[in-house]
Amino acid sequence: MPVPLTVEARDLAKSFSGVPALRGATLAVSAGEVLAVMGENGAGKSTLMRILSGALKQDSGTVEWRGEAGESPNVGMVHQEAMLAPHLTVAENLFLGREPHFWLDNRTILHEASRHLEKLHLSLDSSAKVMGLTAAQKQMLELARALRGDPRLLILDEPTSSLSEAHSNEVMQIVEDCRHRGMAILYISHRFEEARRVASRVMVLRDGNTVHTGDIAALSDADLVGHMAGHVPAAGKPAEARERAARGEPLLHWKSPSIDLTLHAGEIVGLAGLMGAGRTELCESLFGVRPRGEGRLELLGCPLEARSPARSLRAGLAYLSEDRQRYGVLQGRGLRENITIARLPSKLPALFGGWLALGQERQTVTQMISRLSIRGFATQPIQTMSGGNQQKGLLARWMLTQARVFLLDEPTRGIDVNAKEEVFTLMRELASQGAAILMVSSEIPELLRMSDRLLVMRENRIVCELTPDATTREEVLQWAL
């Protein structure tokens, strides 16, 4: 009689270019059991799951599979965002990468797919194109795909975050069936109620460490939040920051049916919320790279109708994207070009708006490199620099535009502690020179420390405004959940 499968991970650690994502994660899950995995954004959940599914290799620590013959056991993974090929059909997506033969027999594939879907009680048309499916149907398909070939371990990464309640119930029913059939299941969720329904035990990650493992029924919601947030008191704000909190005139005002936001000169406004709460979408629509919808935006007292970054920049609004590689750095180009691209110094207003003043540019770049203590030289290709220095280069780019309002989306993402402090210092400097800063961050302690006012977003709405000195990490998290 075979021993039932147990997956045991001990002290897993993983860093990405020097920034630790996982420090010491430990978990064990057995066949026929659902373990809920909880933690704040950036706690290391996704990294842990990717290691367990074999997509990543850990730096240290062990993963042991007991009771399983093969070295690479079958793991099914459901991603938060469905990863499907939109132009292919449901059946083709189901078998993508696992086509039974080299010669594709469409009828067999359709038939197999229908059988598989029926077994899961899913009402999906095997021949439908994935493009035309709803978000819920895509998520179901993703789940069905993860369950191909009866995996021994099923990992679900917030499978219901884009689903309505009825569809969430359907997902949870399938998870329950899988458990009965003897799969070991890891279930990541931010929803307490849901975690309590599907899982018997819970593991909480904080800053890459496993901080608690135990029966979920023995913990109250407040206990869970406590574990997730930690009992570390938020670091106090330096005195100088408190003093200049006297706010100046309003610089940006955005009023839409769901959001009313005002940013004043000299203040740093924090914006908290979970992944998918609509924080980035808000920044993008203010900057003009995403349709704004109904509403009225005023910048420095003038209405801003423009829907292009160039016009927003000219009007005095700068946006640092959370996705540095995609919307930030110019790969292959030097630090100098990356810093000055948004505001090139030119001499004569000649053909095409200008003859570059290279001397002036060199001087400006040298100044910026020393002022922001960027470790890199002017002609160094930016992709060869560390994440923190790339980020400082981008901050330099936006500072040079002399914008009055800065939307900083995850300004400290993926950079080390020292670089973070330097970025914070720069932000304070900007604010004290009369700029208004909207700081989006998934790290609540950072927000508590840096912001003069703290807004919390949930489901595309600002749900509350908190005073950082008078609130706690737990309270912020509770509003966000």
Place this chain on the structure above:
Amino acid sequence: MGALTLRGKLDRLWPYATLAGLFIALSIASPHFLTVQNLSSVTRQTAVINIIALGMTLVIISGGIDLSVGALVGFCSILGATVLAKGAGIPLSLGAAAGCGLLWGALSGTLIVVLRISPFIVTLGMMGMVRGLALVVSRGLPVVGIPQGFERVGEGNLGPLPVPLVMLAILSVAMHFLLERTKLGRYAYAMGSNPEAARYAGVPLNLCTVSIYAILGMLTGLASMIETSRLMTGQPTAGDGYELRAIAAVVIGGGSLNGGEGTVAGTLVGAFIMGLLANGANLLGVSSFWQQVLIGAVIIAAVGLDGWRKRRA
């Protein structure tokens, strides 16, 4: 601090070293190679491709491509020849050809921007349209009656130097300055490197795209007049396949079809490598059929080597 590594410096010298090696090898292999007559003929032959390749460098740096330039040589050639035949004089005919190329280029750029179709498709369509219109307008016949004296544009000398070489030198310097010293040049590199990031940084992508294709069109128009002068007729079929040779010159010289990379010096070297290969093959009696094989292999070898060096670095 702040300099490139020695290996990085050596890597950059690769194309130049190849050109120099080829030059030396041909000097040894053929007694007819290192003569004023032969070298001046090489520069005349390659000047047309070279000038088009200058514009192509700009387009490829910005992440685009233009397949219509070969056809445009034919169209501008019959226009310029017609203007000459009517007795309008050399400056006016050069202006007409350049202006006509500029308009076609601007049209390509505008279509790319407005229809949001990939440059490959737009210029593939333009290639057919421009060549077809050239044939329609000329009824498929060469335009004759170009007054004597115009042959100096392609065949004459300015002091000791062939006129096309002088034109190429001036245009190369201008293109180098455009890339290194103007906003448009800087924006072209930024667009090619990461168009989304460039947009977020406020780069006027649409205006830049139209300008860039217009500049290539203008240079193609000028180059077509050198071709016309060498043929002393306006040929609707002139420039067949030049688009591929111009693209090849850019990529042999280190330009990347993914955009963001390329230099004027590299492109010139790329074009001259191809020119010397063709010339050397002629001198050594290699058949023109084998020349095509050889040049094709050189393109793959050059780009493959470049990719290998970058992966290794």
